[in-house]
Amino acid sequence: MGRSNLLLKMELLSNPETLCAVRGALGQLAEKLGFPEAECRAIVLAVDEALTNIIRHAYRGDADKPIEAYFRRVQDSRNGAPGEALEIVLEDRGVTVEGAKLCGRALEDVKPGGLGLHFIHESMDKVEFRRKIGRNQVRLVKFLHVSEPRKGS
Numbered sequence: 001m002g003r004s005n006l007l008l009k010m011e012l013l014s015n016p017e018t019l020c021a022v023r024g025a026l027g028q029l030a031e032k033l034g035f036p037e038a039e040c041r042a043i044v045l046a047v048d049e050a051l052t053n054i055i056r057h058a059y060r061g062d063a064d065k066p067i068e069a070y071f072r073r074v075q076d077s078r079n080g081a082p083g084e085a086l087e088i089v090l091e092d093r094g095v096t097v098e099g100a101k102l103c104g105r106a107l108e109d110v111k112p113g114g115l116g117l118h119f120i121h122e123s124m125d126k127v128e129f130r131r132k133i134g135r136n137q138v139r140l141v142k143f144l145h146v147s148e149p150r151k152g153s
Contacts, residue, residue, distance in 0.1 A: 008071040011024035014055045014092070015063040016116050022069065023048055026088075029071060033086055034144060039143070050090055050138050058094025058136055067092050078125055078143055085125070088140040096131055105136035 008029060012018040021043050030040040051067065059065040067090060074087040121127055126141035 003092070005073045005133075007073055008069075010069040010071075012067050013063065014059045014065040016052070016055060016096075019048055026071070030086065030142075033073065034145055035086075035142070039049065039142065043088075043140075046120045046123035046140060047088055049119050050140065053074070053116055054090060054092045054094065055137075057097055058092045059138070060095065061065065065092070065094060074141070076141055082121070082124065083119055083143045085141050085143045088142075090138045093133045093135055096136060097129075 008025065010022060010025065011020065026047055027040055027044050029044045031037075035043065047069075051069075054062065054067055055063075070087075070089045070091075072087045072089075074085050075082055076085045076087070077083065119141070123142075124140045125143050127140070128137075128139040130137050130139070
């Protein structure tokens with residue numbers, strides 16, 4: 001990963017009531033960066049799902065644990081091609097989740113809940129989970145799609 005610019009940092013508690021502030025700030029940030037309305041909604045949904053998973057699974061519903069969210073404009077690569085993207089890193093100090101449990105459930109298994117990881121992967125271009133220095137990190141990347149100039153213009 002190359003150069004990055006921090007756009008926003010949020011320190012919040014693992015209380016579900018704080019999620020509305022994150023949704024509002026992220027929706028406005030994604031819009032300002034030039035994402036189309038549908039992609040803004042998808043990014044907000046992915047981050048909301050990721051934060052909900054942190055609250056439920058890493059912190060087991062405890063509402064007063066710290067979560068840090070970093071929103072950066074970065075240069076990254078996708079399929080070998082460099083591009084500008086929004087990178088979102090969510091950090092918590094909760095329980096480490098086993099990699100095998102991060103697969104979600106099949107869409108055909110119709111029942112409430114359990115589709116958060118599916119929505120995250122569908123909404124974002126890159127999704128990475130890691131444990132670093134006693135913290136869980138979720139890294140979400142969404143590339144900006146700049147329209148190509150028309151030939152002859």
